[in-house]
């Protein structure tokens with residue numbers, strides 16, 4: 001009898017192993033499917049040992065060596081959609097989801113990680129089974145992409161946004177970069193693409209060979225959109241060093257938002273004088289403009305208004321010193337029409353036109369145009385012999401001690417009166433001029 005009992009126990013066990021849910025417990029004994037039983041996070045139906053919700057027995061015997069005694073009750077994804085809400089309600093579906101390959105990512109029985117995945121917090125090993133790994137091995141990597149937090153930005157299954165994004169790209173970015181979002185909402189000037197476009201207009205969301213995972217190096221990044229600026233830069237004869245050196249556009253402009261017009265970090269003069277306030281900038285060193293201006297009672301009109309750009313193109317120009325027109329670089333210059341366009345753009349066009357005038361300048365002796373006398377000749381004196389370009393300690397932008405020229409100061413000893421003035425320059429004896437009662441010269 002003993003053997004009969006033993007046989008019936010074996011038979012019962014076999015039946016238990018093969019039968020439906022009521023007997024499933026025995027599918028997961030130490031001897032049978034122990035690997036499934038050992039999973040830390042079993043799939044709910046597996047935990048319930050409801051094997052037949054997915055498997056249907058097709059032959060009576062189980063287990064049978066070398067033969068299959070079960071088939072899947074249905075194909076994926078309908079197998080899964082029997083219990084789970086089907087996908088397909090959103091605009092974009094992830095290709096393997098669309099193809100119903102749920103088990104490309106999920107282990108049907110469970111896993112040691114959450115969500116029946118083989119990958120944990122770091123999703124990269126899972127995703128990079130199918131995706132190129134190069135974008136995730138760049139020199140400069142974005143934090144969340146570097147640690148495989150793909151799911152902080154992407155949906156795994158489907159989305160109404162392109163690239164399976166969890167929301168519009170900007171919103172996804174700004175959710176984490178909340179301080180940034182707050183700062184740019186408060187900023188007086190915001191760069192239009194930062195305000196209106198996806199952040200990915202400039203940044204690669206994963207990583208790139210360029211710092212801050214920019215899509216291109218500077219200044220190409222900027223010139224990609226600012227095409228007319230690219231043409232200007234290619235054409236300039238006199239480039240402005242900071243535009244073409246390390247940092248490029250970012251030497252003056254903020255990429256996202258700024259305090260002042262033109263996306264500048266500060267008002268224009270402060271930006272310019274930030275560099276042009278030292279004695280050793282450039283080779284040979286340029287004059288210290290801050291020193292030229294600071295504390296001076298007479299400022300040239302545009303500088304009074306805070307503009308350097310009125311006379312210098314910050315991006316480069318076809319003319320000496322980035323000026324907006326011709327201006328001789330020498331102290332003396334044989335006069336030609338147009339040689340002083342840079343000044344006459346703003347000042348009286350006829351300043352240098354007539355030997356005699358009653359209206360075009362106050363620098364006259366009677367009607368004799370003394371600008372004409374000095375400037376319009378073969379040994380023409382340039383404006384800088386008398387005038388300072390930026391500021392002066394005497395009236396009419398004429399320095400009391402004379403104009404700077406290199407290390408030299410040309411003494412002028414200019415005195416002004418209500419109807420004229422006088423000079424005692426290094427050039428000639430003291431001479432007066434008077435518009436009302438003309439002096440007679442020898």
Ligand code: HEC
Nearest residue numbers: 027028033036045046049050051053054055072103108109
């Ligand atoms: C949610 C559905 C589902 C449930 C529930 C389920 N399975 Fe499976 N099982 C599958 C799928 C799908 C496969 C095929 C896997 C593949 O091809 O990658 C499979 C394959 C298997 C295999 C073949 C070998 C392997 O591991 O790939 C065995 C054995 C198995 N299941 C046993 C069980 C047992 C025992 C239970 C109950 C404790 C169970 N399954 C519950 C879906 C399920």
Ligand code: HEC
Nearest residue numbers: 041044045053079080082083084102103106108114115116
């Ligand atoms: C018999 C019903 C049933 C079937 C069939 C089924 N599931 Fe599940 N699944 C469940 C239940 C129940 C849960 C637990 C849900 C919960 O906790 O809210 C679950 C949970 C999950 C989870 C989340 C696991 C976690 O750790 O949070 C995933 C992923 C999943 N199922 C994938 C699948 C896939 C893929 C298939 C098809 C191969 C499938 N399921 C088929 C019933 C089923």
Ligand code: HEC
Nearest residue numbers: 077080081084094096097100101102104105106115151156
């Ligand atoms: C490309 C990989 C991938 C494929 C393919 C995939 N999933 Fe998932 N699934 C995931 C990931 C990753 C998660 C975890 C979601 C998270 O982190 O929020 C997940 C979570 C789930 C969950 C639980 C959480 C939830 O979103 O409800 C279910 C259920 C699920 N998947 C079912 C399916 C089914 C059914 C299929 C097939 C139609 C499928 N998955 C195909 C990657 C995938």
Ligand code: HEC
Nearest residue numbers: 092095096104105123126127129130150154156162163164
């Ligand atoms: C089983 C292979 C497979 C796995 C695993 C996989 N993907 Fe995909 N994924 C694809 C395929 C195929 C495409 C379609 C590619 C194409 O259209 O060029 C795709 C497309 C995408 C797209 C682009 C969708 C679009 O509209 O442009 C994103 C984003 C994406 N996958 C993210 C992920 C993430 C995140 C993971 C990990 C959770 C992952 N994938 C895992 C196969 C996979």
Ligand code: HEC
Nearest residue numbers: 124127128131136144145148149150152153163169200205
């Ligand atoms: C910070 C958010 C973020 C993270 C984290 C992230 N992605 Fe993306 N991903 C994006 C955005 C945004 C796009 C769309 C790019 C575009 O429009 O130019 C994208 C696009 C993609 C694409 C489509 C092809 C492409 O390169 O344009 C794939 C595939 C992809 N991501 C996979 C992944 C994987 C895998 C991970 C994790 C290792 C990951 N992503 C992490 C934001 C992210």
Ligand code: HEC
Nearest residue numbers: 142143144152153169172173174176177199200203205212
């Ligand atoms: C899940 C949160 C998260 C999301 C979403 C996110 N980021 Fe980040 N981002 C970070 C973290 C964390 C860092 C690293 C911060 C650090 O090093 O101080 C970072 C760094 C950056 C940096 C470099 C900052 C630095 O100082 O080095 C840039 C640029 C950046 N993210 C842009 C983006 C863009 C563009 C998006 C949208 C496509 C985005 N981020 C979405 C978390 C996020």
Ligand code: HEC
Nearest residue numbers: 170173174177180193194198199201202203212214250255
């Ligand atoms: C017009 C191009 C452009 C756009 C659009 C853009 N960025 Fe940037 N971003 C840059 C550049 C260039 C840098 C490097 C800044 C530098 O060197 O001064 C940068 C740096 C950053 C940094 C790190 C430095 C910092 O200022 O904190 C973060 C974070 C950042 N960007 C986030 C974003 C987010 C979020 C968006 C979308 C709202 C965005 N960016 C849109 C060009 C751009």
Ligand code: HEC
Nearest residue numbers: 189192193201202221222224225249250253255261262263
């Ligand atoms: C995705 C396209 C795009 C990129 C890349 C881009 N810009 Fe712009 N930028 C614009 C648009 C559009 C405007 C507004 C129209 C205009 O002034 O041309 C603008 C305006 C500006 C302005 C004038 C703002 C004002 O208030 O007067 C400056 C300065 C500027 N961009 C600098 C830059 C710099 C520096 C970079 C590189 C970091 C850059 N841009 C990259 C599209 C772009």
Ligand code: HEC
Nearest residue numbers: 219222223226229242243248249251252261262268309314
């Ligand atoms: C030396 C400082 C400096 C550098 C470097 C610089 N800019 Fe500017 N940029 C300015 C100033 C100053 C303005 C005038 C701002 C204003 O309107 O008050 C300006 C204005 C602009 C404008 C507005 C339209 C215009 O032409 O006035 C754009 C666009 C612009 N810059 C793009 C760029 C780009 C792209 C680069 C890099 C190739 C660059 N800038 C480099 C100083 C600079």
Ligand code: HEC
Nearest residue numbers: 238241242251271272275281282283284308312314321322
């Ligand atoms: C980031 C530093 C920096 C800023 C900001 C800057 N500059 Fe310059 N600037 C230079 C350097 C460096 C040189 C060239 C020295 C050399 O070529 O040896 C230069 C040269 C010049 C020259 C002489 C050009 C020539 O070749 O004769 C002028 C004029 C000038 N800058 C005006 C300006 C104006 C106006 C601004 C503000 C819109 C400004 N700079 C902002 C660094 C700067």
Ligand code: HEC
Nearest residue numbers: 269272276286287289300302303307308310311321384389
């Ligand atoms: C009204 C026109 C005008 C304005 C406004 C102006 N400049 Fe000038 N700047 C000139 C002229 C003209 C020269 C040439 C002077 C010479 O060579 O005699 C010059 C020369 C320079 C030089 C070269 C100095 C050298 O070593 O010879 C620099 C640098 C410069 N300016 C910077 C600036 C800065 C910074 C501002 C704003 C604070 C500014 N300029 C505003 C007209 C102007």
Ligand code: HEC
Nearest residue numbers: 300301302310311342343345346347383387389395396397
């Ligand atoms: C962008 C316009 C602009 C340019 C270019 C310009 N100036 Fe002026 N200049 C002014 C303004 C505005 C005033 C102030 C006029 C006033 O107060 O009536 C002024 C004043 C002067 C004065 C003093 C006049 C007085 O009555 O006090 C002199 C001298 C002068 N400029 C010389 C020059 C010289 C030399 C150049 C060329 C190197 C030049 N300017 C280029 C706009 C300009």
Ligand code: HEC
Nearest residue numbers: 340343347361362363374375381382383385386396420421
């Ligand atoms: C020899 C010295 C000298 C030279 C060279 C000179 N100026 Fe003058 N300029 C003066 C004097 C002196 C005044 C003041 C006249 C008065 O108000 O009595 C003056 C006044 C001006 C004024 C104020 C308006 C007027 O005409 O009264 C302008 C503008 C001006 N000069 C521009 C220029 C320009 C541009 C150049 C170079 C093409 C130049 N100056 C060259 C001495 C000079």
